[in-house]
Amino acid sequence: MLFIGSIFAWMMPAGTTETTEHPAAEDRVVFDRLAYGLEGLDDRAARAPTVSGVGVPSLWSRASIGRLVTADSQTLESAVQTTIAMNGATVPVWLVLRVPPTGPAAVLAIGDGATDGNSGPLSYRAGDSLAYPGLVTFTTLPSVAIRPGAPRLMVDSGPRGLLVGGAARRVVLAWSLQSARVFGASGVTTRVRWRLSPRARLEALAPFASWESPRLLIVGGALIWAAHGYLGSEYFPGSTRIGTLGSLEAGLLGAVDAVTGTTTIYLLPDAGLITRGWADISQGVVRPTSETPAELARMTPYPTRLFEAQSSLLESSPWRTGTLVGRPTVPPGEPAPPTVVWEGGTGFALATGYERGDDRRVRALLVGRVTASGRRLDLLQLSESGSLPGPSGSQAIWDRFPSYEQMLDSIVRRGAQFERGPYRILPLGDTSLAYQPWYAFDAEGRVKMPYVAVAQGTRVGAGRSFGAAWDNLRGAGAPLPPGFAPSTPLEEARRWMNRADSAIRAGDWEGFGRAYGALRQALGATRDTP
Template sequence: GYLASGTFPLTGRVMWRDRRVGSVRAAFLGTVNAETGATRVFLQPGADALAETWAGLSHGVVEPGSTIPEVVLRAAPYPAELFRIQAQELEHTPWNAGSLGGGTGQSNAEPPRPQVGWAADTSGPQLVSTFESPGERRLSAVLIGSRDEGRTHLQLVRLDSTTTLPIRGVLANRWANFPSYDALNDSIGEDGGKLEPGPVRVDIGPGGPVAYQGYYAARPPGGMVLVWVSIAARDRLGAGRTLQEAWSNLLGTTVPAPPGTAQSGRLEEAKRWLEIADSALRIGDWSEFGRAWSTLRSVLGLPLDSVRF
């Protein structure tokens, strides 16, 4: 939940929920029990005096931040709408981080939605937005929103010309020039499917920014599986059927396995999902087994529901 003010003094104005505001605070955290429907509202860790005042007026509806279950706090993302507004403000002086998504940087436009993912150490979710250097077709900065022991943490990583990456559109065009990509696209098309690109994601690794994009095969019987991954780091590109294979290709240690005919590609994919199902069965992971088995049936062109006799 947010607290906003259109009359907050000595600040600029930004668009938020179709109105101009001078202050936005992420004050509350709400949860809904998926099984029982029970709803709870908590103060955000580190909430200010205004939020505490509203909590006091709620007569117990808003619970103290100290009562947030630890599992909820670990899974709670950075407040998305606050992140978008902060990213929009960083386009301007004195920060001048760049342009969000190639936009104009005008304050009367809604900023683009950030990408949602997990931290590299899987400690919790994070939001990421990228800034572009106007006229240079390269990234100028990466903004990362996460939580540190429940409190929101915002990090702006500026990229110089020696460590940066091209903008998303340039990367997508370069990745599409891989010969194996065209062969894969043709193979899936022969099988009656369609290759669907996922979003281009950017993360900050120990050696600098890394961009990657997954491609998924949508098959006529239903279902979608990851079939290709493209990756970029500095001035190098890589691609492969998995993230590990794509990274090895980027390092120059492997070459992407060329897709075969539609039938051989399907058999390879079926074998992979059968191995996943077998591994899940051995350890008793029935959820993973069910997912792998359903995907295997989809790959083989079988209906998802078995016929009972």
């Protein structure tokens, strides 16, 4: 069936992408489209660049989040970009799971796209619409929760699991689980639980698929681990090989309830022939597309592994799009990871760029989105005026800014480290913006984001916040995109004083305590406290 489908696709028009007039290359492009899900690729020239406020920059990185939350022997188990619903609004956050040496695992919701008045992180509490300076716990997980760092199996008297029973049953369990721990269990209520990591549960339920690292999401008020399932093949007629792959499909979506462990796998509407074939013979293990919860589908981003394969494919000779942003030329190495972009709503897009020319400017932009009708992949050919300086060119310019030298000197004098974050691309309609945050790490484990640099076309800018950098790029007095207005420590303090006053008038002493603590942090009176 797959071969017949390939022949059928070969007979169809190749679409809008123009590569080369050589017939063999045209055939390769047709087969590549089928093998890597590029049938709907929209390759077009970008329209005239215009200023747009669409998109919110991600200011934190997984590396900076890791250093931020792992003080005091904490362990970082997961950190992903997602959204949470706060007081009727959708807020982009890093949803973080960290585990202390003792006690329950904590879930943190660290605001992305904004910082407090002192360039530090903002975080949220469940049921509270305010963003607090520093780190506060959003919620906690029970000891029986499913999480990436959970032990291989647990034997206890918890509410979930299989009763160990009598001697015969214990022998069977010990042999099947390859563990003697069940023999040492005592009490008639003792239970055993295994496959306590979300990925292990998905791999056990659908071993025919390759599962990515699950993402922690809040879906309908519940904590859900979500992951795409991939099916690849080394052999596909006429396609370009990406590493060991000749084709790749991302047609499965797995969901694991973090509290109950309930595991469900859904067939995605963009599933290919191989995935649909496995779904047919799974006898109900893979649920039909119609059963996928709408909120889960909206919150799940474009499949990362598929996007990386597709973006690498477009570097190959039949396509000749350019060199992926950040890929070293000598010796060959891996490119920079794609930028995760929040464009409003609950979903996220993936974006990357392609460098062309001796000046290594970004002259093409690839953006992957998930829409109500399925996945959408856009390849924008940027005009010369809309092209961006690549990572090396941008850094050579940004590092010469007087404001950069001043910030570096100020941070080093305080005994902190000043390190650059990842180079990122923010799509803005039919144009784009390159930006890079810098982080300050002090000896007490505090992390701040005191400096951001931006570039668009031939213009560059920098400042203490993204809004200030944008203002610097556009010229003094230019209006900022929505939501980018900077906040000063005095404004932060005034906001928390009003909050504390309102709490006293309402007799809400717990709310007053939180507001008072936030006020002290805004004024720099205390260090960040989990």
